[in-house]
Amino acid sequence: MRRQANPIGELVLIEQIRRSSRRRNASVVLGIGDDCAILRPPPGYELLITTDFSLEGRHFRRDRHPPESVGHRCLARGLSDLAAMGAKPLAAFLSLALPRDIATTRSGQQWMQRFLHGLHALGDRYGCPLAGGDTAESPSSIAGAAGSGLILADIILVGAAPAGKALRRSGARPGDLLYCTGSLGGAAAELATVLTRSSMARIRSGGAAGANAAQHPHLQPEPRLATGASLLRRGIATAALDLSDGLSTDLMHLCTASDVHAIVDAAALPIHPLAAIQGPTPALHAALHGGEDYELLFTAAASTRMPRSLAGVPITLIGRITRRRTGQPVMTLQHPDGTRQPLQPSGWEHFSSTPH
Amino acid sequence: MRRQANPIGELVLIEQIRRSSRRRNASVVLGIGDDCAILRPPPGYELLITTDFSLEGRHFRRDRHPPESVGHRCLARGLSDLAAMGAKPLAAFLSLALPRDIATTRSGQQWMQRFLHGLHALGDRYGCPLAGGDTAESPSSIAGAAGSGLILADIILVGAAPAGKALRRSGARPGDLLYCTGSLGGAAAELATVLTRSSMARIRSGGAAGANAAQHPHLQPEPRLATGASLLRRGIATAALDLSDGLSTDLMHLCTASDVHAIVDAAALPIHPLAAIQGPTPALHAALHGGEDYELLFTAAASTRMPRSLAGVPITLIGRITRRRTGQPVMTLQHPDGTRQPLQPSGWEHFSSTPH
Structure with a gap:
């Protein structure tokens, strides 16, 4: 000892x-x-x-x-x-x-x-x-x-x-719109590649120098500091957190902290190219449940005019916040054909990445 | 993963x-x-x-x-x-x-x-x-x-x-006196007991309730917050650190940071009763090299009138600071008979407890 x-x-x-x-x-x-x-x-x-x-x-x-x-x-x-x-x-x-x-x-x-x-x-x-x-x-x-x-x-x-200005998870209100930065599912897609031995040589050279988040969302994720600071300065986010555990899990944290319900528009999700090439179903799964994208998820009042990008990072409208009703699931996924299903935080969840 | x-x-x-x-x-x-x-x-x-x-x-x-x-x-x-x-x-x-x-x-x-x-x-x-x-x-x-x-x-x-008042390791000057709080070697002595299975029952009951640092220097060490705050408030310490790695190692940190030499008076060291019962030689070893006592080691100008205790914790004069000379060891141990030997930070050193 x-x-x-x-x-x-x-x-x-x-x-x-x-x-x-x-x-x-x-x-x-x-x-x-x-x-x-x-x-x-x-x-x-x-x-x-x-x-x-x-x-x-x-x-x-x-x-x-x-x-x-x-x-x-x-x-x-x-x-x-x-x-x-x-x-x-x-x-x-x-x-x-x-x-x-x-x-x-x-x-x-x-x-x-x-x-x-x-x-x-x-x-x-x-x-x-x-x-x-x-x-x-x-x-x-x-x-x-x-x-x-x-x-x-x-x-x-x-x-x-x-003082008093930090963005929190708890400020989302029914009627707010739901946004995310950048694209989703890339880290999970690259992780799958990293875990196959055959690709080691390529990753070693690619990851070592000149890599960036767009090319290597898992190996070299980019924290969205300038975008977060811009949201704070402009005062347009009602709630925010980062996507470390995956959209479905982190959105649940936001909904729980704000006591609201969220509807996610599946067709609107900005899919990372590395996830997109896997085909529609795995891509949607990676975007919803793949962790470690380190993008920001935030809400803003519907009346807020949201820029298309903040600090050079694209902003995408991916859903909206509604009132939470007893017995209703915390989150709903809406498909392009109009059907809806409960969205469960059942995907890739890090035991390890949940702050307490 | x-x-x-x-x-x-x-x-x-x-x-x-x-x-x-x-x-x-x-x-x-x-x-x-x-x-x-x-x-x-x-x-x-x-x-x-x-x-x-x-x-x-x-x-x-x-x-x-x-x-x-x-x-x-x-x-x-x-x-x-x-x-x-x-x-x-x-x-x-x-x-x-x-x-x-x-x-x-x-x-x-x-x-x-x-x-x-x-x-x-x-x-x-x-x-x-x-x-x-x-x-x-x-x-x-x-x-x-x-x-x-x-x-x-x-x-x-x-x-x-x-602002600007925190005690540091780097302020000791030649001529300063060297002090420590409480007593030394108790944590090492109790640790030896803890590691023998036969004593488990006693420790379990003793450690669980009503224990304190005097009885359980290893299991329940007391951080000297009030004493440290008192040193800061009175402005009497020129340098300070806590005894986590053992006197010989931590004193070396103080000497190195302050670029000074220290003489430790072996007979002056306040030995914890749990160490003292081991006999003079093991007791001296525990006091010099036993870690995790979490007492404070500090220096003060020789002109400072040092109280016998601070915030209820005894203060003991254990040595003095002199100029550091090239080729001289950083620390010297002085025995009661007047003989001196280089003091090496060679004792119980935690790989793990050295802040970087």
Whole structure:
């Protein structure tokens, strides 16, 4: 449970993280190296805080995901939560437990370097430095089996929004219209590809450099920070959240928090090309239930004139909000022929991605 | 990597955490249930943030530690980091990955309830509510062995200190005196007892109710929040940190951050009774190298009139700070007979507890 230190491995690791985290912004008064980091939030702002696990074997696989993608997705999960509330990121914190070989072998250190590269490349684009965290040696299995431990990451994002203005899940009202950003189902479609071994070579090269969310919705999702900030600034969203668990699950969260019913127009859903090529039925399934698209789902009053895009990201009208009646399902799916069916949050649900 | 949801287990778990987290304080504008929590820090204050893993098999053992102690220690690790900088806690966040049986069995849910009880009992005493986090199903081993996954917790503490006033590791100057709070070596001594099966019955009953830090320095350590706040308010500490990795390792951090040398007076160390009964040599070893005492280590100018206790916790003078010379060891241990030896940070070092 405790052990003699391996200071070389540990110091190499911490120094590697520290060196990679020299960036600062005006809000970070004190970064890595003391008992706590110190942040100075902008006056008149509230703080938004979210934490998200990225666990090997649950959120990624070391034999399938390039390390840059693991780092990118780790940070993107947290940034997307800030985007959903319209907040601007101030700093990220990373708790990282690693199997011993990652800290002590050259290939392990290369994995770390590529992981940090992916994380910082995304953080740099949004002015979000790594300001602290924790390191640990990851436990091997209880039984003491020979197997190495797992890579366990927990990312913490601290953001800021003008006091009282953050977008919440709970403000949707009957009569509101339902919108989403970008396109849906792409992450689930690419994930299926990532999980087939034959495509590894292509993914490794594609995911490592020059990839973007449009090409790699699973490996390199783009948190919609500018779009979320624009929604907040314009004051046009009555409720918002990010699509991390899939439309059917996240819309249920919105409906439950707002105590409303939602009707989704199946024909209106903006299907990602990677999902569309699978044919209409799998594509609809991926758009409704595929998780990790990290687009925003939001509502606005019917009287709001909605732009076709916000911060360069297309906005699509996908349904509407009605009153919730006792005994009625929380969500309804409306097909092009006019038929309706209850929409169940029964699809791809991450046990792991539901914040509490 | 992803799986069909088990909504009942997950919802039970989240509801259990949510129900147990009804407490609020003035800084928590929005708690569990949205994409992020919202905090409103007191005006004129800076924010202090720290993250700490509590991993089964690394920081605790399910067959050795009562769940209340696991919850208590999980939160105490983070609170102690705030104490070290003189900060007042605003809120805690918990990322928690659990093996499936914890969410789905009655005994698992009881474990969770007792864990949360231990965590909240400590949080309540310091006005520190749980305001958010993440839940996940803990990955089972890579090899897909039959073994259940591990309990993985990451605690995030957000605190506040008057702008520019937080205590840091880097302010010690030659001529300063070196102090610690409370007593040392008790946690290491009790840990040795905890790891022997024969004492389980006694620990279970002792740890579950009415325990305190003096009796159970390992199972129920007390974060020195009031003492740290007092040091900040009085402005008497030039540098401070908490004793999480053991005196020899943490003092090295202080010396490195402040670029100074320290002389520790072996005879002056306040030995915890549980360590003292082991005899002089093991007791000295536990006091120097035993981790997780969660006392504060700090320096003050020699001209400062130091009280014998602060916020009810005894303060002991244990050494002094001198100039650091090239080629000289960073720390020296002085024995009662006047002999001196280099003090190496070679003892019980947690790979896991070094913040980066």
